[in-house]
Amino acid sequence: MLYAIYCIDKPDSMDLRMAHRPAHIEYLKAREDRILVGGAQLGEDGEAMLGSVLIIDAPDAAAARAFADDDPFAKAGLFESVRITRWRKAFFNPAVAG
Structure with missing residues (x-):
């Protein structure tokens, strides 16, 4: 099952x-066989990092939560909030992967 993990950084947490x-990055690389897509949420300037988004394959919501909780960003207290939802692919166009 696919799960989307939306993480919002705490304010002023770039350091x-x-x-x-x-x-x-090492945590994600070690689990890339479970990751459909992932990356930083950016501000309109394209530079400021506001959070993270991952879409992962997990057997259930508890496993998706464990994946999110074990991320070094989460363990360091970076995130103000983490939201995890089931996700179903309706469209996928790798040519738009700008």
């Missing part, structure tokens, strides 16, 4: 994000 980014 915390950058300090834990290498561990976050």
Whole structure:
């Protein structure tokens, strides 16, 4: 089953994000077989990182929550909020992967 994980950073947390980014990337690379897509949520300037979005394959909501909770960003207290929902692919166009 696919789950979308929407994470919003706490205000003024760029230093915390950058300090834990290498561990976050390694965590995701070690689990890339479960990740459909993922990346940072950006401000309109295309630079400011506001949070993260991941769509992962997990057997159930508890496993999706565990995936999110074990992320080094989450363990470091980066996120103001984390929302996890079931997700169903309706359209997918890899050519638009700008």
